[in-house]
Amino acid sequence: MGEAVGYDIVLKGGRVICPASGRDGVFDVAVRDGRIAAIEETILPMRANSVIDVSGKLVLPGMIDTHGHCYQYVSGRFGLDPDMVGVHSAVTSVVDQGGASCMTLPGFRKFIVEPKKTRVYSFLSAYLVGGLEGHYYPNLYSPECVDVDATVRAAIANRDLVRGIKGHAEIGGFARWGITVMEMAAEIARRAEIPLYVHFGALWGLPESGTNGEDADTILERVIPLLKEGDILAHPFTRNPGGFVNRDGKVHDVIKAALDRGLKIDVGHGSHFSYRIAAKAIAAGVVPHTLGADMHGYNTHVPAPAGTPAEHPDDENHPFRGQARFSLTQAMSSLMALGLSVEQVVPMVTANPAAMLGLADRLGALKVGYAADISVLDDNRGRFLLRDNEDTKVVTDRLLTPAFCLRNGERFDADAPILPEAVAA
Template sequence: MAEASGYDLLLKGGRVMCPASGIDAVRDVAVKGGKVAAIEEAILPSSAREVIDVSGKLVLPGLIDTHGHVYQYVTGRFGLDPDMVGVRSGVTTVVDQGGPSCMTLPGFRKFIAEPAKTNIYAFLSAYLVGGLEGHFYPNLYSPDGVDIDATVRSANANKDIVRGIKGHAEIGGFARWGIRVMEMAAEISRQTELPLYVHFGTLWGLPESGANGEDADTIIERVIPLLKEGDVLAHPFTRHPGGFVNREGQVHHVIQAALDRGLKVDVGHGSHFSYRLARKALDAGVVPHTLGADMHGYNTEVPAPAGTPEEHCDDENHPFKGQARFSLTQAMSSMMALGLPLEQVVPMVTINPAKMLGRTDEIGSLAIGRVADISVLNDDRGRFLLRDNEDHRVVAERLLRPAFCLRAGERFDADSPILPQAIAA
């Protein structure tokens, strides 16, 4: 037993779930010096300077969002404030998917990763321009906009924050340039020995000349042979052409073989998510390994500060105007509404993404002595209405909402203005 004030903080009476440690029970969690100091059935409140009653709540390793867009300002309206997506949404680690490139990574490190309270990683864009508003400027994403050697050098020199490579396999790019850009992205991934995260589903739209003989339904079966064990297939539940489900409503036959040889699947919720297609994929045995929210300025309503013009979602013609609000915990709730148990969903946002990032020794666990990255969630019961961007609605009997998180022992309340509000069914 610790002496009085031996611990800085005590989280008392919550359901502690740590797949990495094999813990799933009501426990007390003590924090000292920014690290997990003890997890026991009962710890005396007098042993801590501060005690927080978390009875009835879930106490998890700090949530890891595998698909964020947080290169604020540089990536136009895509980039959100990293802490708004991160600690203020109950998430301790956010992976920016393709925002920085080999040219813009120094700025990402200096102005995003270093000042953020959230733990920030990046999957480096295969394109020199990074995650600019590509749907406006698709020609920037041609093979001429990829420099394999420069991107490999940048990634290898910055592996403390660069933990993967981002590429796009979708009909707009294939209609313009065929498979060459994906071949180049795969080569960058091979040379850096980092996972390649592949976007599937329409992104840029077709050029004026049309599809140029390309068929969206063939993209996934042409791309998968380029990929290696540990690479990530994103947006399995996309409502857009070119995803896991073909135009006949069948899951591509190559998916299971890809999973069998070690490829991974990330939900990449965002504007791509469809309950209808998720049901088809899950019924075919396609269960995601990781779960990213994929929030960005086009699909997330960001209230402007008082007295300032609206900066996000102010263009009535932008492609995702007026779509459903969501968050990482809302995406977890969606998985549960589709029939996956909580015990299967929690690894998707803790230990599995830590493995994807090659950081299981740092994040994704509540092991004693680890940095105290902890997410505390409300586990509401009732009837709650969830909807996707096809306006398909499901009724969930369980809704997860962030209460607060600890990032290296520092508390952050879940007060982000982009968090969705619970809607009773």
């Protein structure tokens, strides 16, 4: 009789949900040499060096956050430590949305991607400066600050890292420069043969409509014809003008046609996520394909409300003062509180983003031979209070919170200081 196969780690007794393989049930998952070695109903504990009891928890393919801001230091106060929003939040892969540009991509690779434990990918900025606190310096995002040829070359030369392009379709840019910048971003993505991820919803502080004859409610219908199959419409549930829901409270007619021709939707939760808007959009059939948290330096350092002592000199004018904290798992819980099932939400952070990145052959699934990127979540039951930044409150009976993850088989506890605390209702 041959010698028993040994494993480094066995995760025992959790509910394994893997949309890519169609697996949903209680299984043991074994890891050896940084890879998934077995998924079975029962794996004997004596076959493993370490056994972790995950009964009652959700065991998912390593979660992929499709909307991060983690070009730390270079993008000013905006950029976070990728490991804080990544492995220390039980997220194994993060997509930085527009932090790096064709000019700054080498530094992003050397100082962010290579040394960190989290897998970090880039949706390269269409703008030469990348994500430099645009609401403070909007003129850096003009057509003169886009180099189509240079950005295409950088994307093609760095395909292992650059999985898409980031652009902004919002009233501030349109009122200044019209649709020109979006036309350039779409050309970059088309020539590089990668997806274009488009921010919708007011961002840079100009009026909703009227400035230079622009109207936020016309942006979607003008931009969508520029886009190709696989491009991504972000922030469907934004409370800001220029999103999926118009000023009359209706979902734009062009959304259904866009989905019919293969465009995708990413939640891009952020500070502008609205339960009010989300309920309307979901009722109209807008179910996102992917779910990015959109955490950054402003909405994770959230000062106390006005009238309380400021912790930092600039807190008095902080754009998100007194607003709610969130995380990828809390965003998942919000969608569940709005009526989506856990079976609908899990693909948004696993199989679907892996497909969006063109990496479904190695990420987003629990399959033997794949890297042991595994997220383990606590599935809390009770009565919990969730709040958005319109101060709408929702009570839910189910709250997902991160427990830990394995990244290439290495364990990281979910101990990031930015994670929100559960609030009992």
